[in-house]
Amino acid sequence: MDTILEPRDLSAELTQLLLEDHDISDVLKTVAELAAQQLSTDREVLCGIILKRAKRNTVVATSSAEAQQMDEHQAGFDEGPCLEAQKTSRVISVPDVRNEGRWPQYMTEVRDHGLRSILAVPLTIDATSTAAMNFYAHETEAFHEAEIDTAKRYTEVASQMVAIALRMARYADDAEDRRIAMESRTVIDLAVGIIMGQNRCSQQQAVEILKTASNNRNIKLRDLAEQITTAVGQDAPTTSFEP
CATH class of the missing domain: 1.10.10.10 (Winged helix-like DNA-binding domain superfamily/Winged helix DNA-binding domain)
Structure with a gap:
């Protein structure tokens, strides 16, 4: 079983990444990878981050190629639990994708890839951007109350890191x-x-x-x-x- 890091440990680790000379994309990728580790206790959990700016959804980081593919499908179809979490600022849990009637195009892709449960948690970024984290598992009912609480604690820390990373990217662009x-x-x-x-x-x-x-x-x-x-x-x- 993987060791679950406490939120303050994650904060220190992510802050160190920002203090070091890392590319912004590397920082965001590490945020997604650490998020996946947080929930990968007795199963493998995948993670992706979708950001919406200027009315456009973009996959900014993922923990794996499979998560990247799933998030790109979601952004492409413009439907799915992550986008719903962005719009509503609510946690969206799908215990069994085979019984989910919402987001039909996206859910077909998820089922075809053998994924069975999804958890989407909103991130707090800024007034001009919305974002959310997607967690995927190959098992049904992978995200119970304990896992959801862990994900919410992590996103409180990750929200600050993503917001800082995006601000740094804007400064670099300027x-x-x-x-x-x-x-x-x-x-x-x-x-x-x-x-x-x-x-x-x-x-x-x-x-x-x-x-x-x-x-x-x-x-x-x-x-x-x-x-x-x-x-x-x-x-x-x-x-x-x-x-």
Whole structure:
């Protein structure tokens, strides 16, 4: 029988993951794997996490390839206990999928894969996102009151970790956007300087020449600027900007 970790142990372990230099996807995968371990006492339990942002459901992490496949089916069909748990903020338990009449398309896939019971527990993320964890087992009635309580305790900890991970991902995306913007600004400024020298014109006139050429050729301003700098024998410029 696997040892069930206490919530504070999980919190320390997950916090350490965030403190270390791990990829966000690796952190979320570890969250799913630890969740599966929490409920894998005398049976194998699979786990997946589905996140909804901007009206789109995405499988962000799973403990196994089988869990990945099941969650992708659920997101694809846009029906299932995990999505129901997201919408209602309620724990959804399916003791025997063979007797479940809801979510017919998804349940057909679950039965065909030999899975027999499902538990879906909502995660508390933020005002713009909803998420839930799916737990799967090959046995019927695998999730009783004790297992449901364990899952709920774990998701209290996991919710914080997932929310932090998503916030870190947003910051990383913002930093990358700033880096790209700075690099674009650099190459455009250099191209403007080249145009000023070639045409003996002002900076404003050079900007207008570049924009007009970009529109006429149906090419992005940055791409045209790179072509101009390359044409005069200069390498693509870089910036010292660090996110």
